Amino acid sequence: xxxLQRNQLVWLxxxxxxxxxxxxxxxxxxxxxxxxxxxxxxxxxxxxxxDIAQDRMCVGLPAPAKWAxxxxxxxxxxxxxxKIGLFPLLSGVMPIASTLPTSIGGLHIxxxxxxxWQLMTGMEYAHxxxxxxxxxxxxxxxxxxxxxxxxxxxxxxxxxxxEVIFPSGHAIAWRELLxxxxxxxxxxxxxxxxxxxxxxxxxxxxxxxxxxxxxxxxCEI
Numbered sequence: 001x002x003x004l005q006r007n008q009l010v011w012l013x014x015x016x017x018x019x020x021x022x023x024x025x026x027x028x029x030x031x032x033x034x035x036x037x038x039x040x041x042x043x044x045x046x047x048x049x050x051d052i053a054q055d056r057m058c059v060g061l062p063a064p065a066k067w068a069x070x071x072x073x074x075x076x077x078x079x080x081x082x083k084i085g086l087f088p089l090l091s092g093v094m095p096i097a098s099t100l101p102t103s104i105g106g107l108h109i110x111x112x113x114x115x116x117w118q119l120m121t122g123m124e125y126a127h128x129x130x131x132x133x134x135x136x137x138x139x140x141x142x143x144x145x146x147x148x149x150x151x152x153x154x155x156x157x158x159x160x161x162x163e164v165i166f167p168s169g170h171a172i173a174w175r176e177l178l179x180x181x182x183x184x185x186x187x188x189x190x191x192x193x194x195x196x197x198x199x200x201x202x203x204x205x206x207x208x209x210x211x212x213x214x215x216x217x218x219c220e221i
Contacts, residue, residue, distance in 0.1 A: 012076060141204055
C-alpha cells in the first residue's frame with residue numbers, strides 16, 4: 001500500500017475491528033470503538049511515530065460531544081485497511097459554503113475538524129464557536145499563497161483555519177504561510193507524514209521545488 005499522508009482517511013476490515021475491540025479498553029473507549037465498528041466509520045491518518053513498523057500506521061479517532069470529544073490513538077496494519085478516502089467537500093457544510101468568494105468557490109475544498117467529522121458521522125461535533133478547518137491542494141508555494149490570500153478575503157460566518165497541501169504531502173497552515181509571506185514571522189511549521197519542521201520561505205521554496213521534481217521523475221518512470 002502507498003504511504004498515506006496526514007488527514008487521509010482509512011476504513012478497516014471487519015477482522016481488524018474485532019482485534020481492536022478485543023483489547024483492554026476502558027468503558028468509554030470501548031463504547032466509542034464499538035460505535036465506529038458498527039457504523040463502519042473511518043479513522044484519520046495521524047503523524048507517524050518514528051518507531052512505527054513499516055507495515056503499520058498511526059491513526060486517530062476524535063469522538064463527538066456525546067463522548068466528551070475524547071481522542072483515541074491506534075495503530076493498524078496496512079492489511080487491515082479495506083478503503084482509503086478523503087474528508088468531505090466543504091460544499092456539504094451549508095450555509096457556510098454559500099459565502100465562499102468566487103476566487104475559491106470552484107475549488108475542491110475539503111473540510112476536516114469538527115465540521116468534517118460531523119458531516120461524515122451525523123453526530124454532534126461543531127458548536128457555535130467552532131472554527132471551520134479546510135484543506136486546499138497547492139501546486140507550489142506561489143499557488144499556496146494565492147489560495148491563502150483568497151481564504152483571508154473570505155467573509156465567512158466563523159473563523160477559517162486549515163492547511164494548504166503540496167503534492168508531496170507537506171502541509172502548512174494557510175495563516176502562517178501568509179504571515180511569513182508578509183514578513184510578520186520568519187519561519188513556518190511544515191508538517192509531513194513523520195515530521196514537523198520550522199522553515200523560512202527560502203527553505204519552503206526549495207522543498208517544494210525538490211519535491212515537484214521528484215514527483216515528476218516518478219511519473220516519467
